[in-house]
Amino acid sequence: MxxxxxxxxxxxxxxxxxxxxxxxxxxxxxxxxxxxxxxxxxxxxxxxxxxxxxxxxxxxxxxxxxxxxxxxxxxxxxxxxxxxxxxxxxxxxxxxxxxxxxxxxxxxxxxxxxxxxxxxxxxxxxxxxxxxxxxxxxxxxSAAKQLLGVADTATAVAGFGAATIPLAAMMMTVAPALITGAGAVCATTAAYSAIRSLCNLVDRKKHEQSIGLDNSQARNAWIGVGAGVVGVGASRATNVMTRAAAAGKEISLATELLVNGMNISSIVLSGTGVANGILDLLIKYRDDEEVTSMELVQLAASLVLFTHSVSNFRMASTLVNDTHSATIQDYRKSLSNRQRKIFDKMSKETIRIKGAQQGKVDIIRGANDMPSKQYLNDLYKINKKLNEAKVRPAFGAAGEGVVLNNDVAVNTNDLRNNLQHNKGSSVLNSVTKPIPTTHSEVNAVSNSKLLIVNVNNKGDSSAQPSAVAIGMGSIVLPNNILISLSEYGTRLYEIIANTGSFDDIITTMADAFSQQTFEFLMKLAQEFVETHLEKIRNTIKIFIPAETILYRIFLYVENNCASQTYAFLHTKKQEILRSLNIYFNSLNPNSYLNKIRCDICGGSYSICNLQDFNYAQL
Known part of the structure; x- marks a missing residue:
């Protein structure tokens, strides 16, 4: 109903x-x-x-x-x-x-x-x-809502404007002050959107609206919160790394991975927000629905975060690489010609076998771990012998110093004494691996596509069965059973709430049972209405329609009676009446076990579990 x-x-x-x-x-x-x-x-x-x-x-x-x-x-x-x-x-x-x-x-x-x-x-x-x-x-x-609408509009306009700056910076030279200002607008827009989205989620939860990702408004809010928090965090992390690099500090690989990971997460979240926001706008345009200022704020925030995150990611990657190169060049300038020659050889080999990024990190770390630079003098003296043995020195990972063929870490002084003066055990015999192959370093940028699948669920609507006439005369049901409604009194028909539902249930019963069984069950419903219903209604204070009573009788017979003949059901008459009494009394909204006093109106209420009750068991 x-x-x-x-x-x-x-x-x-x-x-x-x-x-x-x-x-x-x-x-x-x-x-x-x-x-x-x-x-x-x-x-x-x-x-x-x-x-x-x-x-x-x-x-x-x-x-x-x-x-x-x-x-x-x-x-x-x-x-x-x-x-x-x-x-x-x-x-x-x-x-x-x-x-x-x-x-x-x-x-x-x-x-x-x-x-x-x-x-x-x-x-x-x-x-x-x-x-x-x-x-x-x-x-x-209210004035507060009007002011909030103005703030939403201003933030959305500023966000859309700031989103164009990183795009322009990728194609032309843009003044640093403009980039800095756009970054400030980006952070402000993202923070504002995140706060508004969070408030929206709290409000939806408070008013029992869906906050699941299957709801478009809730999904926009979750994306707004996530993209705002991650985006602002990624922007600040990039700025911190920029200042550290400008101060000449070494950027660790862990820091680089963390910042890049944050920027990638921001790109994914904000990109999802842009795609989701545009899709929602298209759907609203199709359905002639109004676009709210909140939705524009969320779209603007996602767009500005997306463009700035892409820019930050590119800048962070370039920044670390430039910082590494500058650090290596500064170290190289401090070397003598001989030292520089062997350093260049080791650097090229390290980058060849480990790739540019990891190779430069190991070069800087190795140089810092061996500040005396004597290792370069040692290697220069034995360079010819290493070439003859097909062994190439390179910078190792953390704590390894110099490694041969990316396999054996050595002390260069011991290596020199062994090769030049035959002191100690043969170091080269411990090198079992050949010269390592070149590192396959592929820098590829994949363009992810948002696949939008439009699914049209077409359900076949079944027509309602044609209603038989409801009255006190005689009617013929679809199965040709003739019944006289006057035989069942007037009380049953006075409490019909929906004639269509009443028609459905008596038609279903007539199809399911013999004429004698059908008439018995109708008489049973009449008896229940005339002898039991008034007391139940006075207790539970709920209107109980005739179609519900007939449906409960039909359901009980279908589920609990092995035989549906008149002779068998007649013996179950009192059992059926008792079941009806139990069922309808169980609906009593006032029969609370644990009442809670309301602090607002002074009345009382109780909360029952809607999941753990099965009416069919009654």
Missing amino acids: LKDKLNNLIPDQEKGNRKIVEMRKIIFDSVWAQRKYTNRNSLSAIIYVFVSDCDRKELAINAKKFSCHPVFRTRKCTTDGDSSHCCMIFIDELGRVYKNWKTYLANNELPSGLMIAPLNGIYTTDYNGHVQLEVHPTPNG
Whole structure:
């Protein structure tokens, strides 16, 4: 029934039905989840709130132009079984859940203007029979929200502008001051977007909206938070490394990998944000939906972070390489001609077998570990013998000093004494590996593609079975069973809530059972209504429709009766009636085991688990 109400409340349109279906589902899930306060019963009603762009309350009440917004009200707190003056839950058309009417008035997402609503969110009348109303400005019309909108727009414009600077710097010379200013705007935009996105996630969680990645707004917010935090961190790390390099400090490989990793993470996150943001804009354009300032801020932040992260990554890689080269050149200048000759040979060999990046790191580390430079003199003296033995010296990894054929670490003084003066054991005999092959260093830039798969889920809609006439006369069911409705009294038909559902259940029962069994079960429903229902309704204070009673009877017989003949079911009559009593009494929203006192209204409520209960077991 709730789904039928939503279908009528939000009907299909000529286009954009995907969004309509999604909206119905979100509202249904939010309303259905509130059964936790009413022992798994859905006690809800619909009110309507109107928004006018008038600036005075008197004009708003009589406005001819307005927007209409449905709001679901569900029960939460009670005082002695009465909920008249207690807290009620309100769910708006976005599926946002508000814990009471005051919270709805203060935090709703209605458009800017004056809202006209039933007094306290409940339809009541005055002595003249007029509906009592209240008028309030919507939160989106407040000065704070207007100022926030201006800040969003300004930040988005600044972010889009700053995103172009790194792109321009890749193609032409840009003034350093402009690059510095763009970096400051990037950090500000990213921080602002991250804070706004985080606040958005907190607000969605507070109002029981989805914060999962399957929701576009929540996904944008998560990307905004992640890209903002990682992007700002990567930018600051790059700046720190830049200052360290400018001061002549050695940049360790671990630091380089860390900074590059942060920049790559920022590129991935912000690039995902750009792709996701553009895709959402295209979908909104297709569905004629309005783009919010928050979405523009998130897109601008993702774009500016993406361009700056790419620039930072390129700069960090170039910076480290330039710093290494400058350090090596400074060291080389301090050498004598002989030392420089053997140093160049070792440097070339180190880079050949280890690659430029790792090779330069090992050269700098080796030079720092051997400050006396005597190792170069030793190697120069025995260079010819090393060539004859097909052994090449190179700088080793951390702590290895000089290595031969990238295999054996040696003390150059011992090596020289051994080769020149035959002192000690033969060092060259310990070198078993040939001259190592050249390092295969490939610097490739892969262009990742965002694959967008558009999946259209087409479901076949089955038509509702045609309804038989509901009345007190005789009707013929589709299986040609003739039944006289007057035989089952009037009480059963007075509590029909939905004629279509009633038609469905009696048609199903007529198809499933013999005519004698069908008539027996209808009589059983009549007896339950006339002898048991009033007491149950007075206890649980819930309207129980006829179609629900018949459905519970049908379900019990299908699940619990081995034989469905009239003779067998007649012996189960009291058992079926007892099962109906147990089931409907279990719906009592007032039968709480652990009541919680409400600090707002003074009433009480309880929360049940909607997952661990199976009605079919009753």
